[in-house]
Amino acid sequence: MTTSTPARRVAIPPVLAGLTSGNVGAVLERGFTVIRNQNWMILLSGFFEPVFYLLAMGIGMGGLVGEVSGPGGRPITYAAYIAPALLATSAMNGAIYDSTWNVFFKLRFARLYEAMLQTSLGPLDVALGEILMALFRGFVYALGFLGVLAVMGLVSSWWALAMVPVAVLIAFGFAALGMAVTSYLKNFQQMDVVNFVMLPMFLFSATLYPISVYPEAIQWFVMAMPLWHGVELMRQLSVGHLTAMTVLHVGYFVGMTAAGLWLTTVRLRALFLR
Amino acid sequence: MYGDFAAVDSIDFEVQPGESFGLLGPNGAGKSTTMRMIGGTLDRSGGTLQVLGMDPAERGPEVRAHLGVIPQQDNLDEELRVRDNLVMYGRYFGLPRSYLGPKADELLAFAQLEAKATAKVGDLSGGMKRRLTIARGLVNEPRILLLDEPTTGLDPQARHILWDRLFRLKEAGTTLVVTTHFMDEAEQLCDRLIVVDKGRIMAHGSPAQLIREHSTREVVEVRFGSERNAQVVAELEGVGVRNEVLPDRILIYTPDGEGALEEITRRGLHPVTSLVRRSSLEDVFLRLTGRSLVD
Incomplete structure (x- = not known):
């Protein structure tokens, strides 16, 4: 056998020593190899989810609703009203699914992370790699969905192009937080709690109707939830109506991402070294 | 100083470079736990541990760069093909593809799996999976190989093939740390061993020495x-x-x-x-x- 192993050397800040070898790239490489080998139907199903919602609710139910008041008070079709909300929701769902169910499965059953952590990869490399893979999937789906919206004439501004990076930002916030939450979960029953939070967030975050239907106290509660910010942000971009609120929405997700990454890093040992 | 582990829980031992060291004991004696602490993939609650002069809890990635870990249960990547399992595992160590290509072929030959290079992991027999797991653990040319119950669940023929492979590694100078509850395995593989029961060391020495002293x-x-x-x-x-x-x-x-x-x-x-x-x-x-x- 050969005697020298030409391993790559990367400078690691002392705080992170023991948690990373600076080799996140290898985790991504594995992710892309798996996608290449994967059944493409699995990939496509994630793309069709918001499309089906759009067809059923936007076009189907939208026929009963007619025109509604969009951002800035401009009248738009019901389909154009909910389409940006569906994109925000699908970014959220994909990121949460990847960072909770998928991570939990690979941790406990496929024991993929156990194998990765036998190597010089550290828990931070694995966590970041998996979050970045979730973002990549979110990016591809967002791009596809925006294409559908453009073809259907449901966007009316060049600002709509920003909906793709914003979908990635929304996914980043949820994936970072989702990974931290997973570190507290012990079994699949507790996973159901995650679903119990996600579904009402989708239904009640002013996704399918304006927030003004709620009494003021409830409005404040909804506005504290992350998805509402995602929905509003997407809606503004779809028609190119940018306000001071736009900055606030983006800020919300930047903060959520930072908090999620911080908590995930703190919880890395609890998540992986048990 | 390298090849030294000291003090694991109430278990104290040291392993010398190039040595083949055994932890022998019944199921539940804490052998696997000890192994995972050596690799730094399990946080220990106390005590001191040094592998290659470093504490794996603090410098896990650096320590593991020199370790080959063969866990008790195979944890192969079922979403990758046989050869890709070797290559990708090497990528986790930061090794370049130019090195990993020939290395993967060499290891497939070592594990007698050349014909299965593009097979799915799920289609391999138990013995083949075990050999692939061991081959995978060698991809970074480790100075220390941690083998947790390497032949449990294998038929006699497969066990002998594995022992032969491990013996060759030992001859090539790799330090082996083996846990087993098979006496014949310990006698075949270990220069020196400790007998562990209920978290205590019952005896230590070479197999011949232990037999002389206690039988x-x-x-x-x-x-x-x-x-x-x-x-x-x-x-x-x-x-x-x-x-x-x-x-x-x-x-x-x-x-x-x-x-x-x-x-x-x-x-x-x-x-x-x-x-x-x-x-x-x-x-x-x-x-x-x-x-x-x-x-």
Whole structure:
């Protein structure tokens, strides 16, 4: 056998020593190899989810609703009203699914992370790699969905192009937080709690109707939830109506991402070294 | 200084570079836990541990760059093909593809899996999976190989192939740390070992040394039928150095097995079956703990 192993050397800040070898790239490489080998139907199903919602609710139910008041008070079709909300929701769902169910499965059953952590990869490399893979999937789906919206004439501004990076930002916030939450979960029953939070967030975050239907106290509660910010942000971009609120929405997700990454890093040992 | 581990829980031991070191004990003795602490993939609650002069809890990635870990249960990547399992695992170590291509082929040959390079992991037999797991653990040319129950669940032929492969690695200078509850495995593979039971070290030394210290050179196994064993044992007094009555047979410890067997016949005792064999680590364990290892 050969005697020298030409391993790559990367400078690691002392705080992170023991948690990373600076080799996140290898985790991504594995992710892309798996996608290449994967059944493409699995990939496509994630793309069709918001499309089906759009067809059923936007076009189907939208026929009963007619025109509604969009951002800035401009009248738009019901389909154009909910389409940006569906994109925000699908970014959220994909990121949460990847960072909770998928991570939990690979941790406990496929024991993929156990194998990765036998190597010089550290828990931070694995966590970041998996979050970045979730973002990549979110990016591809967002791009596809925006294409559908453009073809259907449901966007009316060049600002709509920003909906793709914003979908990635929304996914980043949820994936970072989702990974931290997973570190507290012990079994699949507790996973159901995650679903119990996600579904009402989708239904009640002013996704399918304006927030003004709620009494003021409830409005404040909804506005504290992350998805509402995602929905509003997407809606503004779809028609190119940018306000001071736009900055606030983006800020919300930047903060959520930072908090999620911080908590995930703190919880890395609890998540992986048990 | 390298190749030193010290103090694991209430278990203290050191391993020298190039040595083949065994942790021997029944299931649940804490062998796997010890192994995971060495690799820094399990946080330990106290004590000190040094691998290659570093604490794996603090410098896990650096320590593991020099370790080959073979876990008790195979954790191959089922979403990747056989050869990709080797290549990707090497990528986790930050090794370049130019190195990993030839290395993967070399390891496939080592594991006798050349024909399975593009097969799905799920389609491999148990023995093949085990060999692939061991081959994978060698991709970074580790200085220390941690083998947790390497041959559990394998048929005798597959076990011998593996022992042969491990022996070659040892010859090439790799430090082996092996846990096992198989006595023959420990005798085959280990220069030195500790016998662990209930979190304590019962004995340590080379297999030959342990046998010399805790057993006799030979053992006579006689069976008189399950009802008569206990009754006959009094009449066997003095035949050997010491007798051990098991449910199905009596073990007579003696320096001279044939002589002891003749003495038994001279006393007018006629066992249903009799067997003279060399003492093994199984006898050491029986002596130390008062029970056999594989229940």
